[in-house]
Amino acid sequence: MSLLTVVVPCYNEEENVPFFYGELMKNEPFFDEKGIELELLYVDDGSRDGTVTEVKKLREKDQRVHLVSFSRNFGKEAAIYAGLENAGGDYVVLMDADLQDPPSLLPEMFDLLEQGYDSVATRRVSRKGEPPVRSFFARMFYRLMKKISRTEIMDGARDYRLMTRQMVDAILSMQEYNRFTKGIFGWVGFSTKWIEYENVERLKGETKWSFWKLFLYSLDGICAFSTVPLMLASVMGAFFCVVAFLMIFFIIIRKLIFGDPVSGWPSLVCIILMVSGVQFFCTGILGQYLAKTYMEVKRRPIYLVKERL
Structure with a gap:
């Protein structure tokens, strides 16, 4: 018999753990x-x-339930990597414990996988229940990534994905510290079938993703799968150099023809502030990439395990 491992990252999901088990x-x-x-x-x-306690209660009833518990909060990306690394199945599926990833889709996903696909992934066709501002910026992020990255990142994509062992091993071979799983799924390739479904709201509890956390997560994705921001900084620098030379030429010609002294300190201050702002912006872009590189060369572990069942 083949083995299917269901990987469920959890952070403060005490109320949802038993309900997810029942639905699965x-x-x-x-x-x-x-x-x-x-x-x-x-x-x-x-x-x-009490998430760990609830999982242990389930394990007392069903020995097929396993647990990997971190020493602290390392983030969902680390939890996904740990789940894939500890999964022993011939097939592996990633799912959220809050039932926003409907377990009822699993039979359909498995039937599609048997048709020769390496993975079956899910995407939401609506964002019902989300704040409009958050939905707007999420759509803008996916549009931006399509333009600046060669890696396929599907709009509305969820982490809910059924994969073969070959694809899981390929993902695990990418051991970078700064992880953006949605991009990694696309980067490793393999044939993928997408399933669309309407957004499902959380069963219990509140989302752990604030707007600020999502914004920082989007920056991780951009830095991990695109170097366009670096090229943008170079282009902006070249542009302002050209503008500066043109302005110098203009001032010299005006002085020679009209004899006007250089005047207008308010406009000069505005120009200085604008150029300074662009310089700081470009420095910030370089800083983001340098910070990611700094974290990578440290070679710190992606996660630390406190308890394993």
Whole structure:
């Protein structure tokens, strides 16, 4: 029999853990018929509530439930990597514990995988329940990534994805510290079938992703899969050099023809402020890439395990 590992990253999901287990096990007859064994791997990302306790209660009833618990909060990207690294299945699926990734889609996803695909991924066709401002900037981010990156990052893509062992091993071979999984999925390639579904709101609790955290996450994605911002800084520098030479030429000609002294200190101050702002902006771009490089060369572990069941 083949083995399917269900990887579930968790951070303060005490209320959702048992409900997710119940919904997932509704698919058990389908997988029994297919000759597929199930194992459930919860990855606790340093939760401060009773998430670990709830997982242990499930394990007492079902030995197919496993747990990897971090020593502190390392972030969802680290939890995803840890889940893939500790998954022993011939097939691996990533899912959120809040039931925004409907377990009812698993049979359809597995049937599609058997048609020869290496992965079956999901994307939301709506953002019902999200603040309009957040939805707007999310769409703008995906549009931007399509223009500045060669890696395919699908608009509305979820981490909910069923993969073959070959694809999982390819993802694990990318051991960078600064991880952007949505981009990594696209970078490794392999044939992928997309399933669309309407957005599902969280069962219980509140999202851990604030607007600021999403903004920082988007910067990670841009730095990880595009060097266009660096080229933009170079282009802006060249542009202002050309403008400066043209202005110098203009001032000399005006002085020779009209004899006017150079005047207009308010406009000069505005120009200085604008150019200074551009310089700081370009320095900030360089700083982002330098910071990512700094974290990579340290070779720190992506996560640390406190407890493993």
